[in-house]
Amino acid sequence: MNIAAMLRERFLTALAPLAGDAAELSAMVRPTQDPRFGDYQANCAMSLAKRLKRPPREVAEEIARGLDISDMCQPPEIAGPGFINLRLRDDWLSQQLNAAARDERAGVAGVNSPRTFVVDYSSPNVAKPMHVGHIRSTVIGDAICRTLRFLGHRVISDNHLGDWGTQFGMIIYGYKHFVDADAFQQHPVQELSRLYKLVHGLTDYFECLRDVPRLEARAGDKLAEVERIRAAEKPDAAALKRCQRQLSEANEKLQETRDKIGAVESSPVLSRLAAEHPQIEQAVLDETAKLHNGDAENRRLWSEFLPHCRVEIQRLYDRLDVTFDVEHGESFYEEQLPSVVEDFLQRGLARESEGAICVFLDGFESPMLIRKKDGAFLYATSDLATIRYRVEQWNPDAILYVVDHRQSEHFGKLFAAARLWGYDKIELAHVSFGTILGENGRPYKTRSGDTVGLEGLLDEAVRRAYRVICENEAAKGLSEASNEEQRRHISESVGIAALKYADLSQNRSSDYEFSYDKMLALTGNTATYLQYSYARVQGIFLKGNVEAETLRTSSARIELQAADERRLGLKLLEFGQALDEVLIDYRPSALTAYLFDLTQTFFNFYESCPVLKADNEVTRSSRLLLCDLTARVIRQGLQLLGIRVVDRM
RNA sequence: GCGCCCAUAGCUCAGUUGGAUAGAGCAACGGAUUUCUAAUCCGUAGGUCGUAGGUUCGAGUCCUACUGGGCGUACCA
Numbered sequence: 069m070n071i072a073a074m075l076r077e078r079f080l081t082a083l084a085p086l087a088g089d090a091a092e093l094s095a096m097v098r099p100t101q102d103p104r105f106g107d108y109q110a111n112c113a114m115s116l117a118k119r120l121k122r123p124p125r126e127v128a129e130e131i132a133r134g135l136d137i138s139d140m141c142q143p144p145e146i147a148g149p150g151f152i153n154l155r156l157r158d159d160w161l162s163q164q165l166n167a168a169a170r171d172e173r174a175g176v177a178g179v180n181s182p183r184t185f186v187v188d189y190s191s192p193n194v195a196k197p198m199h200v201g202h203i204r205s206t207v208i209g210d211a212i213c214r215t216l217r218f219l220g221h222r223v224i225s226d227n228h229l230g231d232w233g234t235q236f237g238m239i240i241y242g243y244k245h246f247v248d249a250d251a252f253q254q255h256p257v258q259e260l261s262r263l264y265k266l267v268h269g270l271t272d273y274f275e276c277l278r279d280v281p282r283l284e285a286r287a288g289d290k291l292a293e294v295e296r297i298r299a300a301e302k303p304d305a306a307a308l309k310r311c312q313r314q315l316s317e318a319n320e321k322l323q324e325t326r327d328k329i330g331a332v333e334s335s336p337v338l339s340r341l342a343a344e345h346p347q348i349e350q351a352v353l354d355e356t357a358k359l360h361n362g363d364a365e366n367r368r369l370w371s372e373f374l375p376h377c378r379v380e381i382q383r384l385y386d387r388l389d390v391t392f393d394v395e396h397g398e399s400f401y402e403e404q405l406p407s408v409v410e411d412f413l414q415r416g417l418a419r420e421s422e423g424a425i426c427v428f429l430d431g432f433e434s435p436m437l438i439r440k441k442d443g444a445f446l447y448a449t450s451d452l453a454t455i456r457y458r459v460e461q462w463n464p465d466a467i468l469y470v471v472d473h474r475q476s477e478h479f480g481k482l483f484a485a486a487r488l489w490g491y492d493k494i495e496l497a498h499v500s501f502g503t504i505l506g507e508n509g510r511p512y513k514t515r516s517g518d519t520v521g522l523e524g525l526l527d528e529a530v531r532r533a534y535r536v537i538c539e540n541e542a543a544k545g546l547s548e549a550s551n552e553e554q555r556r557h558i559s560e561s562v563g564i565a566a567l568k569y570a571d572l573s574q575n576r577s578s579d580y581e582f583s584y585d586k587m588l589a590l591t592g593n594t595a596t597y598l599q600y601s602y603a604r605v606q607g608i609f610l611k612g613n614v615e616a617e618t619l620r621t622s623s624a625r626i627e628l629q630a631a632d633e634r635r636l637g638l639k640l641l642e643f644g645q646a647l648d649e650v651l652i653d654y655r656p657s658a659l660t661a662y663l664f665d666l667t668q669t670f671f672n673f674y675e676s677c678p679v680l681k682a683d684n685e686v687t688r689s690s691r692l693l694l695c696d697l698t699a700r701v702i703r704q705g706l707q708l709l710g711i712r713v714v715d716r717m
Numbered sequence: 718g719c720g721c722c723c724a725u726a727g728c729u730c731a732g733u734u735g736g737a738u739a740g741a742g743c744a745a746c747g748g749a750u751u752u753c754u755a756a757u758c759c760g761u762a763g764g765u766c767g768u769a770g771g772u773u774c775g776a777g778u779c780c781u782a783c784u785g786g787g788c789g790u791a792c793c794a
Contacts, residue, residue, distance in 0.1 A: 095734070102737075111736055114774070124774075148737055149774060193794080233794065398794090424792050433719065433790075440792040447794050474788055476721060502722090503787085540756055574730075577722075579787075581729065590756040592742035593730085600756055608753050649733065661731070664741085671758065680753050695753095717756075 069164060069175040070644045072097055074140065075108055075154065082134035086127075087116055099642070105147065106155035107638060113150040124150030156638065158628050165626045165637050169693045174701050176644040178220025186224045186458050187213050189470035190390070193230035194377040194397070195239050195264055198384055198522040200512050200582075201472070204501045207568045207710065208576055209470035210390045211656040212499070214708045215647055224462055228454065229397030231374060237356030238267040240369050241348065244355075246341075256376040266341075271349045273332040273342055276325045283322040290315035324517070360402070360444070384522055388564065389710055401453040405445040408453045409438050417488050429484045436481040448482060455486050459494065466495035468654060473500040473577065499654045502579035504571075512582045530563030532584050536596075537562065537717070558714050562596055563588075565711040569595030572709050573660035593664045595711055598702060601667040603717040604674070605699040608692075610715075612680040616696045624689035626697075632673040636694055639669045643701050647708070656709060663705045670698050 076094045083090035093112035100109045113128035120127060128150040135144060140160050145153045168175030189209020192198050213225045242263030243252075252259040294315055297308045332338045345351070359366040378395075385391065409425055412418035418427045423441030438449045458467060469479060479498035486496060506512040514520055537559055570587035573594075574580040590596055609616055628634045646662030649655070679695060682688035703713050 092734080096736090098733070098736095100737090101740090105737075109736085114736080118774080151737070191794095230794070235794095422791075426791075435791070437792050442792080444792085446792070450794095472788095473722070475794085477789055478794090480721090500722090509786095536756085540754095543756085544754075578730085579723085583729085586729070586743080589743075594742090596756080597742095600754085604754060604757080611753055652733080657731085658733080661741095668741090668758095674753080675749095675758050678753070717754085 069168060069177065069641055070648060071156070071641055072099070072108065072645055073648075075110075075137070078135055078137045078140075079110060079112070079131070081136065082131050083112065083116075085134065086131065087119075100153065103635075105151065106145065106153040108154040108156070110152040110154070113146075113152060117150060128152050158634065161634065161637055161641070162626055162628050164641055165628075165694075165697070168641065169626055169697050170620055173218075174643060174697060174704055175641065176218070176647060182220045182222055183465040184222040184224070184462060185213075185216055186226055186462060186464045186467045187216070187470065188226050188228050188454075188468065189213075190385075190392075191228040191230065191471070192381055193233065193235050194374065194381060195231075195235035195260070197261055198381055200504055200520040200522060200525055202522055203525070203567070204504065204571050204576070205470045205472070206385075206388065206390055207571050208499070208501060208656060209468075210388075210710045211572055211659075211708060212468065212470065212650075212654050214710060215650050215656070215659070218704075218708055219647060219651065224394065224458075224464070225392045226458075227392040227395040227397075229378075229395055231377070231397035232360075232399040232402060234352065234356050235264065236359060236370055236373070237352040237354075238271070239264050239373060240355045240359065240366055241352050242267040243369060243373075245345070256373075257380040260373055260376060261380075267348065267352065269332065269338070270342055270345060271352060273329060273338075274346075274349055276328045279325050280322070280329070283318065283325055287315065287318040287322050290318050357444070384526070387526060388568075389712070396454075396457075398447075398450050401450050401457065404453040404457065405449050408449055408456070409445070412438060412452075412485075412489070415489075417485070427481075427485050427488070429481055429488075431484070432477075432481055436485055448478070448485075451482050452485060452489070455482075455491055455496075456489075459491060464494065466497065468497050468499050470499045470501070473502055476500055497654065499576070501576040504582050505579050506582060509581070526564060526567065529567045529584060529588070530560050532588055533563035533566060533596075534559035536588055536590070540590075540717075558717060561712050561714050562599060562717070565595035565599060565706075568709065568711055569598075569660065572656040573664075575657050576655060593660065595706070598663055598667055598706060599711075599713055600717050601670060602699055602702045602706075602713045603715060605670075605695050605702075606715045608679055608695055612692075614692055616699075619689065619692055619696060622689070624686075624693055626693045627686065627690045629687065629690075630673075630677050632669075632676045633691070633694065636669050636673040636698065639666050640694070640697050640701055643705065646705075659705055659709060663702060666698070666701060666705075 075097045079094035079097055080090050083093050087093055093116060094110075096112040096115075097108055097110045100106055110131070113131055114124045116131075117124035117127040125146055128146045132144045132146060132152055137144070137154070140156060142155045142157055145155075147153050164175065187209055189212075190202060190206040192202050209225070213223050216223045239260055243260075246263060246266055248259060248262075251262075290311060294308065294311050297311060332342055355366060359370055409418070412427060413425065418425050418438060420426070421435065424437050425439035426435035426437055428435045436448050437446055438452065439445055455467065458464060471479070476498060479496075479500075483496040483498075486494075504512045512520060534555065537555055541555075566584075566587040570582070571580075586592075587594060588596055590600065608614075626637065628637050642662070643666075646659050649658040649662075652658075673694070677691055679688065679691040682691055706713055
């Protein structure tokens, strides 16, 4: 069921005799924004009229005459400069709704020609705790996979774990020098995490020490520049402002660096360790290189650590209700990397430059490096190997990379290189997204400037959801309504839903401001509001002692009478369109917008149309069917976003 | 320097290959509860869509320049 698509087909037939590009023109059928213009409008007459050099209204009339839609719509009306306005017939709407009301998929059909998608998302470094930066990829990727599958596509979700990089060099070095054997025995994940943070902190310290002179010089240069501009006869105000900003940025950065140094030097333990391990940075790289070169000890440690790391991230995936079909990390492709480089060299697609093996690509200033001068491979190499593997393994029509926007240049190069390599038939898409910002407009960090751990984030959202639920029960005097276990269950569901939905409801390409208060708001476009609406509908069935299942199998029918019933009915039939829209640009926000709209439409209906106390049995069961369908669309829609519903809130 | 992205109501954001009078939510103000959960609903107010040009029947949407912001930019991922 996709009303717009059905109407477009009718227009295609009507337009065919008039234009060569009837498909493009027929695509200009869309829902109206104002109910005065009917339910749908076609805007194709104006652009066609321009080409035919005829009056647009005349063209519109001609299109309307050739249109065979009397089964679906009332006679079309021509309005304004040449809009063709359509109003769906109530009997047709009722018929479609009654089919949807009995359909397990709420009237959404699968696609006619399924495609195969590989979706690459989440991809954390397994040696580090997952943090706030992993939410968007994980949640958006999961929602895209669920939606693709629901519409009948074949999906391979793949978690391209970072399990082979420098971070393991850090853990290995840390294990060899700083491990607390008892702690590792008892809580290996925590101990590994501690080792990672410790070693990372020390390497960071030395890096900061090296950076200070450079940063001081930069701050000095900027200061001099500011003074030079000021001293000029006619100071350039814009340049001065820009320069002053750069100066304060340079000073901030310098201060930050000095603070990090101070943090180590003021700690007796850390400063002693720093003094004892002055070569730690190189040593970490050496441990990484040994791992990559097959050193038996390091490989043994790596394979001992890895399962622990994966247990850690799996706990979070379980809580987020996110699953993967395969989890081929970087290590999986390690043996395939030399052949990638050889192949590129052999085909003349890559050449040596400044000691590195480079692929020079049209439209990019710098080349893509696939082997460093020291012989090591880069993530570009691994990404190319991954494409080759995926094509050989699954022969996909598309590979989607749900990765933040900062890597757009990398993917631009990667896709260009892949096309040169012969993968030019496959859709390669960087499904990019923006940064999560704190309330200061800067990337979201803790007060002390650390990245925010994902687990703590989930805990906090759940804790706040719990508080909201308790407050609400208290306000209503419902304290006896649910027991502690139920409240815990509901707050886990509501808290995580809020977190996911805040992310999904935002246009993915823009940065967004993180706020617990906003995501857990009870009104507005939040998961909490949608979950509440669902619970309200469930409340009707509970109160009326009506079994939805029984209702569906009964002979009751949806009959549209009131205007609010009709509006709700039409909105319900547009679920499939919303899902199609999600897949056009891989934007789950199209679905959240639809669900929010549906919910508001439902509440309008709910306010003006009594259900259980309807005037007669026919109206009552018709409205109950509308309620049931609404609940199922909300539940299904939220499920496609990876969000669960609860029956009572 | 070069490249990519962004700029819409006081705040956070929608705005579907260019369509009719630019929309939500929050905050503000006013209303609705003998009635299926008031965690709701209805109404009012709030805008030179960063600036200036251009394309056309029509521009928040496309093009150009400018201003302001974010990100990236040869051996990290």
